[in-house]
Amino acid sequence: MPKFAANLTMMFNELDFMDRFEGAADAGFEGVEFLFPYAYPADALKERLAQHGLVQALFNMPPGDWDAGDRGIGALPGRESEFREGVEKAIEYAGALDCPLVHAMAGLMPDGADGQKYRETYVENLRLAAEACAGNGIRLVIEAINTRDIPGYFLNRPAQAFAVIEEVASDNLFVLYDIYHAQITEGYLAETIRAHIGRIAHFQVAGVPGRHEPDVGEIHYPYLFEVVDSLPFTGWIGCEYRPQAGTTEGLGWARGYGIG
Numbered sequence: 001m002p003k004f005a006a007n008l009t010m011m012f013n014e015l016d017f018m019d020r021f022e023g024a025a026d027a028g029f030e031g032v033e034f035l036f037p038y039a040y041p042a043d044a045l046k047e048r049l050a051q052h053g054l055v056q057a058l059f060n061m062p063p064g065d066w067d068a069g070d071r072g073i074g075a076l077p078g079r080e081s082e083f084r085e086g087v088e089k090a091i092e093y094a095g096a097l098d099c100p101l102v103h104a105m106a107g108l109m110p111d112g113a114d115g116q117k118y119r120e121t122y123v124e125n126l127r128l129a130a131e132a133c134a135g136n137g138i139r140l141v142i143e144a145i146n147t148r149d150i151p152g153y154f155l156n157r158p159a160q161a162f163a164v165i166e167e168v169a170s171d172n173l174f175v176l177y178d179i180y181h182a183q184i185t186e187g188y189l190a191e192t193i194r195a196h197i198g199r200i201a202h203f204q205v206a207g208v209p210g211r212h213e214p215d216v217g218e219i220h221y222p223y224l225f226e227v228v229d230s231l232p233f234t235g236w237i238g239c240e241y242r243p244q245a246g247t248t249e250g251l252g253w254a255r256g257y258g259i260g
Helices: 017-026 042-051 080-097 115-134 158-168 179-185 189-199 221-229 248-257
Strands: 003-007 031-033 055-060 101-103 139-142 173-178 200-205 236-239
Touching (some): 055 080, 115 158, 158 173, 173 189
Parallel strands (some): 101 139
8 A cells, every 4th residue: 555645844734834743643644744854953853753653754955045046956056065065964854854765956947057067067966965865874866846836947857857867877866756747747657657666766746737635636646556556666655735625624535545
């Protein structure tokens, strides 16, 4: 049976952030993910995880200045030193939270920028980060994000993400396959999952369009969950969606999996 992790950045927003761990556990989730842990002491987050018997499945490396518009810095020329500092900070938090995966966001590429320079920067930064993470028992992931949600994002299609992995040539670099983004940019969901499952370390789900519960929209998720369950995959499926009318009220889709 698939393992689902509640995304606490988007779900249980009826509660203060530190209370969302309890909300997720009470709803039947055994794992959680969120965008960033850095606004909170690692010990406080670790305590909430332990108190509610939860696994921290994933979080992102420091993204630069999020409030100023940064959406990661992995591919941004001239910010390599800041990226390396972010790798160290993410490893520190991942160790404290016993988190097996961290995501390196690529960042935004302005119109007219030298795409090859951005790719070279991205590849070199990922090589460094993958090696550093491997030395600490952590796997590194990258994610293709559609440019409707994040205009200008450097990495847009799963095919591009798998090509970057080939170029980096590290055994410790994997794809976070977000089915919502993949449907918008590329499609061929089941075929891609089957073909690349050995390089997929994490999934995320949401309905298309709207990014609401996965039982709303054009994707038939029960079929895709069966596909994932039939493959040699032991990771988590992150529920990175915006509930339409309350988190627990929208968990009808998950009741067959012991949640809700």
